[in-house]
Amino acid sequence: MQRLINYINPLIRLGNSKYSVNFPIILSLVTIAASEFVANSILKNPAAVGAYIIFVHVALIIYFAFRDGIRGGFITTFLAILYYLYIIESRGYKDSQWSVAVNTSFILMFIYLLLAYIIGWLKQRLDQLIVTETEARQAAEDGRARMETILQQLPVGVLMIDKKSNKVETNRHIKNLVGPIRSTLEKVQDYQFPVAFQSGQKLSLRQWPLVRALNSGEVITGEEIEYKNDSRRLFLRVNAAPIKNKNQQIIAAVSTIDDISQEKELEQRKDDFINMASHELKTPITSMKIYIDVLLKNISKHQDPKVTKILNSLRTQTDRLQEIVSDLLDVSRIQTGKLHLNKEQFRLDRLISETSEVLQGTTDKHNLIIKSKKAISVKADRFRIYQVLTNLIANAIKYSPDGKKIQIECKASGTKALVSIKDDGIGISKDQKKRIFERLYQVNKMTEMTFPGLGMGLYISKEIIKRHRGNIWVESIEGKGSTFFFSLPLG
Ligand code: ADP
Numbered sequence: 119m120q121r122l123i124n125y126i127n128p129l130i131r132l133g134n135s136k137y138s139v140n141f142p143i144i145l146s147l148v149t150i151a152a153s154e155f156v157a158n159s160i161l162k163n164p165a166a167v168g169a170y171i172i173f174v175h176v177a178l179i180i181y182f183a184f185r186d187g188i189r190g191g192f193i194t195t196f197l198a199i200l201y202y203l204y205i206i207e208s209r210g211y212k213d214s215q216w217s218v219a220v221n222t223s224f225i226l227m228f229i230y231l232l233l234a235y236i237i238g239w240l241k242q243r244l245d246q247l248i249v250t251e252t253e254a255r256q257a258a259e260d261g262r263a264r265m266e267t268i269l270q271q272l273p274v275g276v277l278m279i280d281k282k283s284n285k286v287e288t289n290r291h292i293k294n295l296v297g298p299i300r301s302t303l304e305k306v307q308d309y310q311f312p313v314a315f316q317s318g319q320k321l322s323l324r325q326w327p328l329v330r331a332l333n334s335g336e337v338i339t340g341e342e343i344e345y346k347n348d349s350r351r352l353f354l355r356v357n358a359a360p361i362k363n364k365n366q367q368i369i370a371a372v373s374t375i376d377d378i379s380q381e382k383e384l385e386q387r388k389d390d391f392i393n394m395a396s397h398e399l400k401t402p403i404t405s406m407k408i409y410i411d412v413l414l415k416n417i418s419k420h421q422d423p424k425v426t427k428i429l430n431s432l433r434t435q436t437d438r439l440q441e442i443v444s445d446l447l448d449v450s451r452i453q454t455g456k457l458h459l460n461k462e463q464f465r466l467d468r469l470i471s472e473t474s475e476v477l478q479g480t481t482d483k484h485n486l487i488i489k490s491k492k493a494i495s496v497k498a499d500r501f502r503i504y505q506v507l508t509n510l511i512a513n514a515i516k517y518s519p520d521g522k523k524i525q526i527e528c529k530a531s532g533t534k535a536l537v538s539i540k541d542d543g544i545g546i547s548k549d550q551k552k553r554i555f556e557r558l559y560q561v562n563k564m565t566e567m568t569f570p571g572l573g574m575g576l577y578i579s580k581e582i583i584k585r586h587r588g589n590i591w592v593e594s595i596e597g598k599g600s601t602f603f604f605s606l607p608l609g
Contacts, residue, residue: 133248183237191234275375327358328373483521497609518543
């Protein structure tokens with residue numbers, strides 16, 4: 119029964135573009151037969167018969183045009199007009215009666231066709247719209263289901279927040295990482311996140327990358343955050359980006375969160391090992407140097423030049439070893455925040471002269487030129503600044519294998535002292551420029567060993583200058599040379 123109602127009811131069939139041919143034919147023929155019966159047996163008045171027939175056919179055309187589109191309406195019209203012609207023929211109309219009946223039939227046909235066309239066209243358009251809308255909704259639902267599965271299966275935590283509602287969506291992984299997260303953050307600005315830290319500083323929620331991306335459109339990559347709750351301590355690597363609409367307005371933000379605790383632990387163990395090993399190496403190296411010095415003294419007494427040469431070379435190598443160990447210790451101090459500064463007032467220009475004099479002694483091929491001799495005073499850690507200068511000038515020498523001049527300049531620039539060391543050496547490419555101040559970064563591959571080194575010098579220099587609230591940077595053209603700059607607040 120329900121199926122029959124569904125079949126007959128045109129409203130239920132909205133959006134169904136399978137239009138029937140048989141049903142309009144059958145129902146129209148049944149109606150025509152019923153009309154014949156009514157005309158012959160019930161209604162005797164021809165005007166009443168005519169009105170009745172026209173009313174039934176108009177209703178039928180509207181029904182089929184709405185149920186089966188233009189074609190449904192046209193089929194009914196065609197059968198109705200055939201019936202009218204049959205009436206004219208079977209009732210034996212003559213002359214003027216005949217011509218009035220034929221004309222009326224034609225006018226009715228025109229009206230019926232127009233009616234069938236308008237209603238049928240509207241119905242077909244409606245069906246099309248409904249189909250397109252349903253398909254679009256289905257596609258959106260499918261896409262969402264697909265996204266949901268991908269989101270849930272991702273091995274990283276994903277957090278999404280909607281700008282209007284502050285509604286938060288998460289995937290399963292995030293719950294494994296930081297536990298369940300509230301599904302709405304009503305007042306993002308005020309909510310304090312009690313357990314997240316960055317560089318030892320407690321983070322409020324507005325400092326979280328996701329909230330920053332949402333509020334200011336920042337794109338954040340690879341930010342490291344320490345997360346603590348009652349039972350666990352995690353290190354997270356967090357990325358975040360805003361989601362914008364066509365008009366470039368932020369409508370939401372998404373963040374991915376990766377657990378790097380294991381990586382961090384490994385790194386920590388490695389740092390601890392380097393720290394321990396360098397401490398352990400310090401004492402034997404110092405002893406070795408003393409023994410070599412004693413030996414050198416004794417041997418020179420006996421004037422054996424060959425042994426003296428070997429011992430001198432041993433002394434140089436031990437010095438180098440001591441430098442490496444000392445750099446390793448500095449790196450470890452920086453990592454653990456234990457690089458302390460003993461600041462004092464001193465003449466930076468004099469320190470530069472002294473350093474360049476010492477380093478000039480290490481090379482015959484290079485000419486170290488100090489460009490200006492103006493008195494510049496700074497309040498800084500003299501030993502640490504000496505270390506920076508030594509590193510930059512030694513690099514300028516090392517990376518200019520063909521010799522030539524190295525120009526050193528020291529001048530005041532605003533509230534800062536500005537030092538530059540310019541060489542005509544191998545230079546640094548654009549890509550590498552960004553990375554040379556990183557820990558253990560070396561442009562040469564370890565296997566090539568064109569220039570020996572461990573990539574610690576610039577990292578230590580950068581940290582020293584940073585802690586003095588200064589800046590360090592490089593300008594360079596590959597193949598032409600580099601100029602390293604650093605600035606320090608004037609003392
Ligand atoms: P190291 O010299 O021990 O390798 P540094 O940290 O001092 O380590 O330098 C890092 C890298 O920067 C070096 O490997 C080198 O490729 C590049 N570099 C440093 N100074 C210069 C320079 N003056 N000219 C060209 N390249 C340089």
